[in-house]
Amino acid sequence: MIKRVIALLTDFGVEEHYNGVMKGVILKINRNALILDLVASAKSFSIIDAAFQLWASYKYFPYKTIFLVVVDPGVGTTRQPLVIKTKNYFFVGPDNGVLYPAAYEDGIESVVKITSEKVILKNRNGTFDGRDVFAPAAAYLSKGMPIEALGQYTEIKEKYVFPEPIINKYSIKATVLHVDKFGDVVLNLRKEHINDTSKKFIIKDKNVQIKATFAECVGLCMVFGSSGFYELVLNQGSASDLLKIKTGDEIEIEIV
Amino acid sequence: MIKRVIALLTDFGVEEHYNGVMKGVILKINRNALILDLVASAKSFSIIDAAFQLWASYKYFPYKTIFLVVVDPGVGTTRQPLVIKTKNYFFVGPDNGVLYPAAYEDGIESVVKITSEKVILKNRNGTFDGRDVFAPAAAYLSKGMPIEALGQYTEIKEKYVFPEPIINKYSIKATVLHVDKFGDVVLNLRKEHINDTSKKFIIKDKNVQIKATFAECVGLCMVFGSSGFYELVLNQGSASDLLKIKTGDEIEIEIV
């Protein structure tokens, strides 16, 4: 029997037992689950960061991978705990937008609110749904339980979409989707948003040229990144530190 | 044959090869071990932090999980390297208190000091017992080797127990068991220590109310946490930073 992959994306960090406990809960239900960390230490409470990282990653995983996403500032409120079945995957996590860009792109087939008493751990205390609700739901899915056995069909409430840039002849207003560990700054600019890659750009009084790779870059550059968006990079330095910009910021780019 | 789970709790961090090497040692002995990180980057050298995280986690793991705990400031001294068999689990690590609260709660059945030359790696150098002593012991356990084959029966020397709070009519003296990545502060206060949850409390001149969830909390609150202890939390902020308190601190709580 082929092992089902469960990929965890959380903001719990490697200093804590929270991710480990979720894995324990899964293995108690299905010793044959193949669990791995997609992101162990995402930016705390950041919907945009988690949504971006999930979206940039999911398509590289095997068919029927279960993405268990716990970035959940609204734990304990009435936000719905969801399982989404898409064309090729399953997404488990809170209805706060983190799952939406990836699930939407892959094609949403059905959505269930996790309510089954057979799934949710006894003694659920309302502060750690990753352990008490989401991990067991992912574990039962990995055993082949049909999505509708986890609860009731529902609708997604938080349909988060990445903002679109505003593009004029002389300027672009872009949004920062992600700043990575190296200080590379992912903008919401796709291939089609920049017609002329030989142009120069100015961001916060600094010149920026488009280059094909990090290695070709001298000073500050824009590179078409691995996720399918342009990134601001400083070769072996931090573009984020230099420009003092962070995830979620809007920035003005002059075209010259 | 069912795969045995080995869960690692260490303070080695993800920047280092130390955890990875321990996994290599295990797989060289038992390719069928199912290894996962419970905590990869616990607070350096902190017995209280590791003891708390292990205790808060172990019960969520499958029957016969082997907990491999290497938080070991006394490596190279005469502290005993232990294997503890409890009612449902195995605990492998130094005799410095980290294993005790979890092992005691689950019911200690037998205790062995790891001395077998068949188990301990040749060229043990005295600074990395995680690799040379504890990892191979866990690996042989996971293959079904009986605990007594690992060494000699012994007694636990360091019987660390979480301190009990001192509770009067007008005040509580509590101890910080853990501060998590988000700045939530776990106190040694269980359900039974607080009779009247509608009371107000004052900690370092700041008002604190008890709430059911993080989301209901405005400002500083106490929430009954996922581990079974009350936690000081600041909704989407760090209670630890605000109050300037850290693991092991004693704090005075006024009841008003």
Added chain:
Amino acid sequence: MIKRVIALLTDFGVEEHYNGVMKGVILKINRNALILDLVASAKSFSIIDAAFQLWASYKYFPYKTIFLVVVDPGVGTTRQPLVIKTKNYFFVGPDNGVLYPAAYEDGIESVVKITSEKVILKNRNGTFDGRDVFAPAAAYLSKGMPIEALGQYTEIKEKYVFPEPIINKYSIKATVLHVDKFGDVVLNLRKEHINDTSKKFIIKDKNVQIKATFAECVGLCMVFGSSGFYELVLNQGSASDLLKIKTGDEIEIEIV
């Protein structure tokens, strides 16, 4: 069929999806690969640090383990993407020196530049060869594909070797190979480099004595470390912070 181990050593960190995506790519090709993190968050762009950590670790892993090493400041340049077959292992990564000390020690048998179009992912964009080139190469190796099917035989260009210390009667000039999470400083001094371990040493005006274990050390000491090199340690403190030295630094040691 025995599962092949793939051990990842990268500087991508646990905040990012980069390591997770590489695992997804591997599992899509070979669901039976046994993937683990050797180092998830090595020092950014540091060849010396990654080369040291790989060298210190590889020999503890099972026969035929595949080491997938992505510390790659030259991604996008013409540096070769390599697979090296040694006496007991496989090493996959960039031709920038990181693989060399371990591969050379184990005995290099053949070297291939990864060029096969069947291996490299479509849409390779030049900024993330870990995902597009190295992960699939490791995955196909783990399925038993012979090394020559991955590309063309080549020669290694970057034959990085750890520097040798310069030793006189009254002084040693040593190089820092690694500073670990605890601030322990690994020097390029082997057993044979220090004849008289009862001598005292002076580093930056501070006395240093050789001790057998961390626990015997009062103040600053040198301890013969787990990797086979001497380390500067400060018992339960950071020798690196005290001495203000970092990976790659050269230091003068007076012998008194």
